[in-house]
Amino acid sequence: MIGIYDLELEKLKKIILERNAKRVLLQFPEGMKKESLEVMRELSSVCEPVLSVDPCFGACDIRTIPEADLTVHFCHTRMVEDERVVYVPCFSDADLIPVVKKALPLLPKTVSLATTVQHAHRIEEVREFLESEGFKVLLSKGNGMEYPGQVLGCNFSAVQGHESQAILFIGSGRFHPLGAAYYTRKRVIAADPSSMLVQEILPDQAQKEKYARISKAYDARVFGVVVSTKPGQKRFSVAQELAEQMRGRGAQAFVLVGDMITPDVLDYLPFDAFVITACPRIVIDDWKNYKKPVLLPEEAVELLKITQG
Ligand code: SF4
Incomplete structure (x- = not known):
């Protein structure tokens, strides 16, 4: 260890x-x-x-x-x-049950389980504990994931399509629970076994942030559609197709490519707004740190439907 x-x-x-x-x-x-x-x-x-x-x-x-x-x-x-x-x-040796016990009052009767790889080897213990407490637990393996319940900030397939009322996310930070709420539109109870902090993220909160980003980009006319050169983030064809779709709706859109995508890099480029096809964290977690609007691809499409009809 x-x-x-x-x-x-x-x-x-x-x-x-x-x-x-x-x-x-x-x-x-x-x-x-x-x-x-x-x-x-x-x-x-x-x-x-x-x-x-x-x-x-x-x-x-x-x-x-x-x-x-x-x-x-x-x-x-x-x-x-x-x-x-x-x-x-x-793998972390943290015991997950104490923080799950703390989260119990916030859990509905049917709950999906999600975690990061660090705790994935102990998620079965959580399922057993919750079932012994009378909960119905949904635990499945997502596409391309190695462990049941494992999620990435760009892959919530382990909890998508579940008939649950909420997601119990076990892990640290705000990015995964906010992403889970954004992509599933469900309530997320985030339980951090390191800090013992339990927080509730409502789907409305994720949607509110989405519409705040869209309104920040309302007056944008020239868009940079950003592709990352990082091997697992490189979605060049997605960016090209998106730029084409945006041009078809009357916007000026150009493809940009880079490794480190940060406010220092984007805010000084001569574009009104950016659409990020790389890691969703750049948008979901960091958008407030950019002076210029940054959007997820689906948000750019929604923006153009509003502005261009
Ligand atoms: S794209 Fe982002 S969320 Fe996905 S694995 Fe990479 S860093 Fe994690």
């Missing part, structure tokens, strides 16, 4: 030896970079570890370099098919 996470280093060493990888590039999400030195020391017995210091946002954000025989990507499961990449999920 490194901190509260199981980085499965013995298993990883075996894989490195079996693959005969001499130099190995290590990728950690920001919150885990503080553990990198300990991991590098440990892996030095079987290879030459090299740390990627670039930000790493998710399973979509894979980095390989020709100088390394292998990339080890920590804390996510496979999204991009690349045989040069090994994924280590980093």
Whole structure:
């Protein structure tokens, strides 16, 4: 264990030896970079570890370099098919039941379960506990996901189409529960086993933010449709089709391409508004940090229906 996470280093060493990888590039999400030195020391017995210091946002954000025989990507499961990449999920040893007990008064009788990969190995315990308390629990595996209940900020298929009245999300941060409320239009109870904080996110809140973004873009006439170069976010054809559709509705729309999509990059470009085909976090979590409007693709279409008829 490194901190509260199981980085499965013995298993990883075996894989490195079996693959005969001499130099190995290590990728950690920001919150885990503080553990990198300990991991590098440990892996030095079987290879030459090299740390990627670039930000790493998710399973979509894979980095390989020709100088390394292998990339080890920590804390996510496979999204991009690349045989040069090994994924280590980093399971947390946090007990989920105490925070679920705290969330009980907010739960309806039928509830869907969602979590991030860090807690996915313990979600079955949550299901058993809730069922013993008399709840009907819906737990399913989403498209492209490795574990039941596992969601990504860009993939809520594990909880979509469920006949539940609400979603119990177990994990940290606001992005996943807000995204779940946005895409399912259901109430989300977010229970964080680290902070023991339980919060309720109403679908209206997600929809209100959506219409605030659309109204901010109301006067925009020239749009940049942004594509990311990150391997799991690159949706070039989606951007092209969207730009074409927008032009068909009377807007001026151009495709833009970039790796780091931030306010520093977009706010100074000569476009009135941006449509983001990359990670939805840029819009759902960060839109208030941009001076110019940023929209999800479906929001751009809705905006044009309102403004162009
Ligand atoms: S696109 Fe965004 S939400 Fe999806 S895996 Fe990447 S960082 Fe996570």
